Amino acid sequence: METNGDYEAIVIGAGLGGLACAALLASDGRRVLVLERNDYLGGRCSAYERDGFTADRGTHMITRIEGGPYAKLIRRLGLEGELRFICIESDDPPLIEFRGCRIPFPFAQWTRLHALALVPVCWRFSAREMVGSGLAMARMIADPGMAKRLDNIDFDTWLSRYMPEGPARDLVGSLPVPLFGVAPWELSAGMAITALQDWFTDASSGYPEGGSGAIAGTLAHFISDHGGNVETSAPVERVTTYGGHVTGVRLEDGTRLRAPLVVSNLGIKDTMSRLIGARRLPGDYYHKVQGYRETSMSTVQVKVALSRRLLDAPCVMGSPDAGIDLAAFYRYILAGRVPSSFMGIVNVPSNIDPALAPDGQQLLLGMMLSPCEAEDWEPWLDLCERGIEDLVPGALQHALWIERLTPLDVAASSGRTSTASLGLAQLPHQVRKDRPSVATPIEGLYCVGDDTGGTAPAPNWPSTAPCAAIGGFKLQSRSIPRPPASGTATTSVSKRKCESSVFYESRVSIGTAHSPSSGGGKSRSLEAACRSGSF
Numbered sequence: 001m002e003t004n005g006d007y008e009a010i011v012i013g014a015g016l017g018g019l020a021c022a023a024l025l026a027s028d029g030r031r032v033l034v035l036e037r038n039d040y041l042g043g044r045c046s047a048y049e050r051d052g053f054t055a056d057r058g059t060h061m062i063t064r065i066e067g068g069p070y071a072k073l074i075r076r077l078g079l080e081g082e083l084r085f086i087c088i089e090s091d092d093p094p095l096i097e098f099r100g101c102r103i104p105f106p107f108a109q110w111t112r113l114h115a116l117a118l119v120p121v122c123w124r125f126s127a128r129e130m131v132g133s134g135l136a137m138a139r140m141i142a143d144p145g146m147a148k149r150l151d152n153i154d155f156d157t158w159l160s161r162y163m164p165e166g167p168a169r170d171l172v173g174s175l176p177v178p179l180f181g182v183a184p185w186e187l188s189a190g191m192a193i194t195a196l197q198d199w200f201t202d203a204s205s206g207y208p209e210g211g212s213g214a215i216a217g218t219l220a221h222f223i224s225d226h227g228g229n230v231e232t233s234a235p236v237e238r239v240t241t242y243g244g245h246v247t248g249v250r251l252e253d254g255t256r257l258r259a260p261l262v263v264s265n266l267g268i269k270d271t272m273s274r275l276i277g278a279r280r281l282p283g284d285y286y287h288k289v290q291g292y293r294e295t296s297m298s299t300v301q302v303k304v305a306l307s308r309r310l311l312d313a314p315c316v317m318g319s320p321d322a323g324i325d326l327a328a329f330y331r332y333i334l335a336g337r338v339p340s341s342f343m344g345i346v347n348v349p350s351n352i353d354p355a356l357a358p359d360g361q362q363l364l365l366g367m368m369l370s371p372c373e374a375e376d377w378e379p380w381l382d383l384c385e386r387g388i389e390d391l392v393p394g395a396l397q398h399a400l401w402i403e404r405l406t407p408l409d410v411a412a413s414s415g416r417t418s419t420a421s422l423g424l425a426q427l428p429h430q431v432r433k434d435r436p437s438v439a440t441p442i443e444g445l446y447c448v449g450d451d452t453g454g455t456a457p458a459p460n461w462p463s464t465a466p467c468a469a470i471g472g473f474k475l476q477s478r479s480i481p482r483p484p485a486s487g488t489a490t491t492s493v494s495k496r497k498c499e500s501s502v503f504y505e506s507r508v509s510i511g512t513a514h515s516p517s518s519g520g521g522k523s524r525s526l527e528a529a530c531r532s533g534s535f
């Protein structure tokens with residue numbers, strides 16, 4: 001009987017971090033098992049189908065598809081032909097609506113000349129504000145080495161060297177905000193500038209063909225094609241250890257699985273508090289991890305399926321309120337109060353990949369920053385819905401159906417206690433070398449995902465999803481000892497633990513050379529997760 005001892009690595013969670021890491025390990029010839037608690041793959045970067053529409057749960061755009069971490073991942077795995085990104089503005093550029101102007105702004109293929117497009121937005125600024133914002137932007141572009149020196153001050157403080165307090169500073173300070181999920185006065189200036197510099201030098205933003213779920217689906221198939229397994233509906237309750245070394249995992253139903261290497265894609269705080277526990281960790285490490293701050297903002301989303309096409313652009317972002325006060329908008333959110341005006345983005349993925357909506361119809365994905373917690377989400381969702389109607393007039397009249405998602409849905413897709421959209425915040429003293437490492441004090445236990453990365457490069461604005469993959473590269477580059485040859489490990493598994501192989505047999509997925517036949521266990525196989533379109 002094949003036992004769990006045959007796995008060289010168990011990965012907890014099939015978000016992009018977990019799947020990218022598992023795929024990299026599988027490409028090294030390691031036999032990997034991925035255990036995912038949800039009945040779909042991809043976590044916050046996943047999609048589902050409804051009435052012929054494919055709707056993203058979270059991620060809708062990946063930046064730096066030509067030179068960023070995803071491009072590297074795809075090349076490393078040889079997936080160029082299978083995972084394709086479509087430039088988000090192949091036909092029409094994105095639109096920005098701000099201060100009463102609606103301008104096309106090709107941010108996916110940005111060149112510095114496009115800054116001129118912002119002139120109509122800025123014309124009401126004072127001369128001092130104009131000069132100051134020009135200087136700040138020029139400094140960012142001209143001095144690539146500057147960012148790292150500014151990691152530990154906030155972006156607004158850095159901007160204050162060039163610009164007086166006021167709408168122009170709020171506007172420049174806001175450029176990276178929705179994407180980092182923290183206000184300009186909280187965000188690390190070094191990270192904000194690195195992200196903007198990345199964007200200036202490699203402005204290739206794309207959308208995955210087939211929808212955001214295509215990334216997870218492709219990686220999962222790669223893993224199974226390389227002898228691994230990906231299991232859904234398989235929640236892990238505990239990482240098991242012995243003498244400071246990882247020994248495997250225990251699932252919520254009590255099943256134990258053994259492996260010498262365990263990788264957690266659950267956020268670092270939950271991994272340490274829920275899967276390990278303070279007693280098994282050095283006290284200073286545990287407290288340091290629990291002291292990291294998550295992003296202070298989350299997201300409310302309203303999805304509107306339209307019976308007809310209303311917009312040609314791939315997205316429209318900004319605010320329909322010409323007099324919106326951006327700083328006040330963030331302050332309201334941070335205080336848990338509903339702002340008076342909408343500011344956010346309406347994505348139209350079916351304008352990028354027409355296969356995502358029935359012919360002649362359209363799906364609008366409206367999104368607005370929100371607090372992480374609220375007693376009543378309805379007013380937030382109502383504001384988001386009104387914002388969509390204002391930016392895309394007629395949307396509500398032509399709606400076939402409307403879905404409203406709150407930060408609780410974000411937490412449901414990530415499995416985290418926190419409802420933050422983007423994991424640990426990029427705050428001063430919490431970036432680059434000060435971010436948690438992929439390695440942990442427990443031998444054989446690693447953490448990947450958008451929280452970790454240690455000295456990894458910045459999240460490539462506005463994409464945090466690619467960062468999730470960085471942990472995989474870091475782990476792959478470590479020399480991790482291989483376990484004894486297959487079969488040897490089995491002998492060390494106690495009889496009681498061997499009972500878990502019943503579980504194991506009932507959950508194996510498709511397509512692996514070593515898979516026992518799949519039983520009728522309660523987990524869903526990869527094939528089923530993919531077939532239902534819920535990956």
Ligand SMILES: Cc1cc2nc3c(=O)[nH]c(=O)nc-3n(C[C@H](O)[C@H](O)[C@H](O)COP(=O)(O)OP(=O)(O)OC[C@H]3O[C@@H](n4cnc5c(N)ncnc54)[C@H](O)[C@@H]3O)c2cc1C
Nearest residue numbers: 013015016017037043044058236414415449450463464465
């Ligand atoms: C609304 C929204 C919009 C976003 N837009 C963008 C965007 O446009 N571009 C971009 O790049 N990024 C975007 N992001 C961020 C991006 O989605 C995330 O940074 C990225 O997907 C995180 O990947 P991850 O692997 O770190 O974690 P997750 O996606 O959270 O994956 C963790 C996985 O672990 C599983 N899991 C948790 N606990 C257990 C357990 N005990 N047992 C088994 N499995 C478990 C979860 O179910 C989940 O599948 C957005 C996020 C949100 C919420």
